[in-house]
Amino acid sequence: MAKKGIINGLDVDRFYEMVDAITEKPEIAKFTFRAKNQWIKGGHNRTTIDEFYGACETHKHRKPFVLDKDEPPVLLGEDQGANPVEYLLAALAGCLTSTLIYHAAAKGIAIEAVESTLEGDLDGRGFLGLSEDVRNGYEGIKVKFFIKSDASEEQLKELVELAQKRSPVFDIVTNRTPVSVQLETSVGTARDIAA
Numbered sequence: 001m002a003k004k005g006i007i008n009g010l011d012v013d014r015f016y017e018m019v020d021a022i023t024e025k026p027e028i029a030k031f032t033f034r035a036k037n038q039w040i041k042g043g044h045n046r047t048t049i050d051e052f053y054g055a056c057e058t059h060k061h062r063k064p065f066v067l068d069k070d071e072p073p074v075l076l077g078e079d080q081g082a083n084p085v086e087y088l089l090a091a092l093a094g095c096l097t098s099t100l101i102y103h104a105a106a107k108g109i110a111i112e113a114v115e116s117t118l119e120g121d122l123d124g125r126g127f128l129g130l131s132e133d134v135r136n137g138y139e140g141i142k143v144k145f146f147i148k149s150d151a152s153e154e155q156l157k158e159l160v161e162l163a164q165k166r167s168p169v170f171d172i173v174t175n176r177t178p179v180s181v182q183l184e185t186s187v188g189t190a191r192d193i194a195a
Contacts, residue, residue, distance in 0.1 A: 002038055004016075004041055004108065004143065005153040007104070007108060007110060008101045008104055009101075009103065010102060010105040012105050012106060012108075015102070015105065015106060016106075021056065026033075026159050027056060028055050028056060030053075030054070031052060031053060032052060032053040032054070033049075033052045034049070034050075034051060034053075035047050035048070035087045036048050036050075037117065040105050041191040042071075042076065042077055042078060043069075043071035043075065043076065043077035043083070044068065044069070044076075044077065044078060044124060045068075045069050045070075045071065045078045046066060046067070046068050046069070047066070047067040048064050048065070048067075049061065049064065049065040049066075049067070051116075066071070067081070067087070068080050068081030069081045069083060069087060069115050070083065070095070071083065071122040075124075075150050080125075085120060085122060085137070085138065085192075088117075088138075088157075088173070089118040089120055089141070091169050091194060092106040092118060092141065092143070092167075092169050092170065093116050093118050094142050094147070094172055095167045095168055095169035095170065096116065096143065096145075096163045096164070096168075096169070097114055097163075097168050098166050098167075099147075099162070099167040099170075100114065100147075100162070100163040101114065101119035101157050101165075103159060103162045103163070103166065104149075104151075106138050106171050107155075107159075109149065109151045109155060109159065110149060110150065110151075111147060111148070111149045112148040112149055112152075113146075113147070113148040114145065114146070114147050114148075115145075115146040116145050116146070117140070117144050118141060119141070119142045120138040120140070120141045120142075121137070121139045121140050122137065122138050122139065122140060123139065123143075123148075130175050132147075141173070145160055147159075147160075160172055167176075
């Protein structure tokens with residue numbers, strides 16, 4: 001097979017090597033991502049992302065990523081970071097975009113630029129417990145892509161469809177994902193929890 005080189009900043013030859021390795025040994029594709037969260041005060045909390053499991057071993061990021069979340073003053077916060085539902089939009093935008101770029105590169109389609117805008121409609125009465133008829137989360141999310149490329153409009157539409165079909169975050173958002181929540185410590189001081 002002829003070398004494909006770098007397309008859209010992605011080493012396509014290494015991409016296909018990865019696909020071949022996973023085809024031969026499917027357990028390489030199993031990943032567990034981890035996040036550790038700590039409440040600061042009010043609506044402010046901080047998540048640290050440092051390590052994950054994948055390709056049959058544990059990996060550490062080059063440096064821990066620290067994500068602050070808070071609420072804006074209109075929602076009684078101090079605006080120390082985007083709020084959690086805004087992070088969800090960011091995660092969805094990032095995953096759809098990466099998926100689109102990877103699949104474009106695999107198809108040999110060069111992309112000059114990709115921008116997207118996302119909007120999510122949410123009614124706070126659900127979160128506040130004021131109405132059982134109102135959903136707690138987004139009632140709907142709208143995504144608009146703007147793509148600059150020499151590819152045909154048909155090819156770009158196909159890439160947007162592939163992004164939706166293959167994006168892990170799109171799948172998480174559009175399909176019910178089992179989430180188990182349990183309490184590990186019910187009694188203790190803040191010092192015990194921080195330790």
